[in-house]
Amino acid sequence: MTKLRKIETQVLEIIQQDFPLTPRPYEELARRLGSSEDEVFKAVQSLRKKGIIRRLGGSFDSRKIGYxxxxxxxxxxxxxxxxxxxxxxxxxxxxxxxxxxxxxxxxxxxxxxxxxxxxxxxxxxxxxxxxxxxxLPATHLFKIKVDFDLGNNDE
Amino acid sequence: MKLDPLDHEIINALSGDISDSLRPYHDIASRLNISEDELLRRVRNYEKTGVLRRMGAMIAHRVAGVDANGMIVWDIPEEHIEDVGRKLASTQEVTHCYARRRHPDWPYNLYTMVHGRTRKTCERIAARLAQEVGIGNYKVVFSTREFKKTSPRYFVK
Structure with a gap:
């Protein structure tokens, strides 16, 4: 497992659950972490480059959008x-x-x-x-767990 | 929630990878010829209505150290499926739980996913769950290779 810098671990912990829906999301994250926008942005870039972040974006409920x-x-x-x-x-x-x-x-x-x-x-x-x-289509959905520790189980 | 063509375009954009930029929402809004305000207003609304489960980072599974992925398939008498399904879904280890249509050649009607570091772990979990719900007719089907894993892209033109 790749060793992560402290700021990378901290940012990852937050953005696995919630990437801010604000005009300057990295500035908002920096505010929460007591860091700078630039430092947070670089941490996310590095996590993406290392392949730890597979994708940064939205996870949708496919049934609710009619799929x-x-x-x-x-x-x-x-x-x-x-x-x-x-x-x-x-x-x-x-x-x-x-x-x-x-x-x-x-x-x-x-x-x-x-x-x-x-x-x-x-x-x-x-x-x-x-x-x-x-x-084998589903006839009933009992559970989809969004498990942040494991990543993208909700997809 | 009723979605209009602009919603489709926004959902399409967000179901991909957002740009590597300090203002990713601004980038999407300008590509769609709308204001950043309008974009964020709509996206917050998707979140409120549950259309959007979350906006965030999807991380690679293997990185988290989880290796074995066991699909436990169960053959449950129809009259008990609701009860057993709910019980299995309420356990910590089960991440996904679905009732599915039976097939003449595949008589299982309930599917649960469990994850663990080893196959043994998954098998032990399955045996314990089976005992808890009192169902002996089940099978753990392990994945041996991942051929594809992508996030769904919606409203692709």
Whole structure:
């Protein structure tokens, strides 16, 4: 794990939860930390360069903005894995994609502006890959934890 | 919340990476031809209505030292799913909990995510949760590789 300077740790702790919605956000952070705008800005730049901050921006509730999402699993022979993953990953609506153990070994989450768009994308992936594919839409959401210690669990 | 075309453009901009600048909101506002005030007013409103969960830094998982990601899938009798789902969701270890449609070839109807430093940790958590809710029909499906992980981009033209 990369060693962080004290100011980097302090800034990170705050902005993981809340990056100020003010015209000069770094000045606001500096005020809270008793630091200077320049120093805080440089700390954030450094965290971004080191790849510790993956993204600085908004995390939205996709359902509240009208998006639909689902979980999709594919059964893919090992020898065709790379080829299939390249096809799946090429869709911008595919946000997470993992290899998992078992018969169904490729699992991805898909978002789109409508149910119909979701169905179309799945049908397209089925046609292009010829893989066995199952669609597992959520029927009820019990929990999504926004865990700041772990980062981006809310996405 | 009803969103208009300008909202779509703002949400699109904020669902990406904001600029490396002292005035990132000013940059977005001028790109969209609106005042910074108007932009901030709308974004604060997204926050108030829950459209925006948070504005902040998304950090890389591995950096935080969490390695194993176990998806526990459960086969629960329909009449108990509400109760079991709620119980599992209330535990500290479960970060995500969804009921999902069953598939003839995949009979599971409840999904929980747990994270831990090792697979053993995840397996132990699963066994304990299973005991707590009295469900024996479950499976821990580990991820072995990450193929893609991106933040969703909305209203891409």
């Amino acid at each position: 639909k999402s689902t979980l999709v699993a594919l059964s893919v022979p090992k020898t065709r894995l790379q080829e299939v993953v390249t096809i799946v990953n090429s869709y911008p609506g595919v946000t997470h994609n993992y290899e998992r153990e078992g018969k169904y070994n490729v699992w991805f989450t898909l978002i789109a502006e409508s149910e119909q768009a979701i169905e179309e994308t799945i049908a397209e992936i089925r046609n292009k890959t010829g893989a066995e594919i199952i669609n």
